[in-house]
Amino acid sequence: MHRRGVGAGAIAKKKLAEMSKQLDMFKTNLEEFASKHKQEIRKNPEFRVQFQDMCATIGVDPLASGKGFWSEMLGVGDFYYELGVQIIEVCLALKHRNGGLITLEELHQQVLKGRGKFAQDVSQDDLIRAIKKLKALGTGFGIIPVGGTYLIQSVPAELNMDHTVVLQLAEKNGYVTVSEIKASLKWETERARQVLEHLLKEGLAWLDLQAPGEAHYWLPALFTDLYSQEITAEEAREALP
Amino acid sequence: MAMSFEWPWQYRFPPFFTLQPNVDTRQKQLAAWCSLVLSFCRLHKQSSMTVMEAQESPLFNNVKLQRSKGHLFLLPDSSLKYLWRKAEGRQQTEGKLPVESIQIVLEELRKKGNLEWLDKSKSSFLIMWRRPEEWGKLIYQWVSRSGQNNSVFTLYELTNGEDTEDEEFHGLDEATLLRALQALQQEHKAEIITVSDGRGVKFF
Numbered sequence: 477m478h479r480r481g482v483g484a485g486a487i488a489k490k491k492l493a494e495m496s497k498q499l500d501m502f503k504t505n506l507e508e509f510a511s512k513h514k515q516e517i518r519k520n521p522e523f524r525v526q527f528q529d530m531c532a533t534i535g536v537d538p539l540a541s542g543k544g545f546w547s548e549m550l551g552v553g554d555f556y557y558e559l560g561v562q563i564i565e566v567c568l569a570l571k572h573r574n575g576g577l578i579t580l581e582e583l584h585q586q587v588l589k590g591r592g593k594f595a596q597d598v599s600q601d602d603l604i605r606a607i608k609k610l611k612a613l614g615t616g617f618g619i620i621p622v623g624g625t626y627l628i629q630s631v632p633a634e635l636n637m638d639h640t641v642v643l644q645l646a647e648k649n650g651y652v653t654v655s656e657i658k659a660s661l662k663w664e665t666e667r668a669r670q671v672l673e674h675l676l677k678e679g680l681a682w683l684d685l686q687a688p689g690e691a692h693y694w695l696p697a698l699f700t701d702l703y704s705q706e707i708t709a710e711e712a713r714e715a716l717p
Numbered sequence: 718m719a720m721s722f723e724w725p726w727q728y729r730f731p732p733f734f735t736l737q738p739n740v741d742t743r744q745k746q747l748a749a750w751c752s753l754v755l756s757f758c759r760l761h762k763q764s765s766m767t768v769m770e771a772q773e774s775p776l777f778n779n780v781k782l783q784r785s786k787g788h789l790f791l792l793p794d795s796s797l798k799y800l801w802r803k804a805e806g807r808q809q810t811e812g813k814l815p816v817e818s819i820q821i822v823l824e825e826l827r828k829k830g831n832l833e834w835l836d837k838s839k840s841s842f843l844i845m846w847r848r849p850e851e852w853g854k855l856i857y858q859w860v861s862r863s864g865q866n867n868s869v870f871t872l873y874e875l876t877n878g879e880d881t882e883d884e885e886f887h888g889l890d891e892a893t894l895l896r897a898l899q900a901l902q903q904e905h906k907a908e909i910i911t912v913s914d915g916r917g918v919k920f921f
Binding site: 479523572573588606649676677681682684686687692694696699 | 730733739742746784801818
């Protein structure tokens with residue numbers, strides 16, 4: 477009778493044991509590293525990204541809630557928990573204006589404003605991680621990629637693929653029209669109209685009947701009203717490096 | 718005398734000048750319009766207006782409204798500015814709230830107690846950035862604080878006298894003042910009387 481034992485099965489087991497040992501070693505090293513660089517992790521956003529990428533490679537989630545080495549030793553959990561709370565505050569404060577949709581840029585700006593001069597620096601990457609956590613907790617948060625950035629959804633408005641793709645189209649000019657949708661997405665008029673009606677209904681878009689040509693649908697979330705000033709092409713050329 | 722009136726973000730938002738079809742959005746829009754009208758009139762010390770004036774006023778007409786999206790630039794002085802390119806052949810259409818919508822805003826203000834029509838045909842109105850009851854309260858507080866209950870004042874003394882220079886109601890227009898005093902009269906805190914050259918008020 478042939479004994480397959482010393483063959484495939486045993487080798488596989490051995491390999492697994494080795495890998496497991498390596499993984500444990502890796503984890504230990506990572507923990508050592510983390511505690512040595514605790515300050516750095518809290519203070520430096522770039523460092524945080526790299527650290528989290530390292531963790532992800534070995535399947536460790538430093539943001540896992542509750543007890544455990546990570547949240548207790550590092551307080552990394554606390555950092556993102558607090559950030560999550562701040563994000564919710566900002567979104568609630570601006571919801572009346574943008575219907576629960578905000579660009580990552582504006583969210584970042586507002587969060588930084590709220591933290592003041594002496595608080596730890598917070599990057600857009602930090603925001604995304606915190607929001608993903610919020611999402612996982614089922615708070616109605618969503619992340620919609622648009623034109624190179626993201627729209628953060630903070631109210632559980634029903635947004636399907638059609639809605640999302642129109643939002644992406646709107647990002648360019650801050651508004652969108654039926655013609656534009658038909659031209660870019662090759663949709664029928666009715667489909668375009670339905671999406672726009674839905675956005676109006678959810679309070680995410682406002683109607684503009686005074687625009688030249690046809691009705692424009694504007695998204696307050698995409699309407700940046702920071703320091704604004706009208707300049708000529710000449711002035712622009714002079715002002716910019 | 719425009720001074721540096723700070724227009725709210727909605728004023729630069731093109732759809733602000735279209736009455737919104739969505740009920741919740743419209744409520745927000747009307748609230749913003751009411752707020753804008755009151756702050757504008759307060760700053761410009763405007764206590765009455767005709768509907769025609771309103772139609773032509775920058776209040777309901779943003780001639781500099783932009784319908785193109787600006788871009789964010791980091792300037793050499795490290796300031797962040799949101800800029801538009803002018804004259805790129807793009808139509809600069811103004812934002813103009815149509816008169817029917819102006820009427821709706823005015824009706825909202827009337828319902829809130831900040832507006833009163835001055836004629837039956839609703840062509841001109843009194844605009845009070847503080848409701849008469851609120852003015853009445855302020856005036857009565859001043860009277861009590863300065864221990865002048867049971868004193869008699871001319872209307873002029875109240876709004877233009879030296880004693881009231883530091884008070885908010887100093888310089889208040891007569892029409893609004895009268896309504897404030899009428900509100901106090903209703904509460905039996907004052908009585909409007911005739912004095913030698915006009916009207917006055919006695920406080921209790």
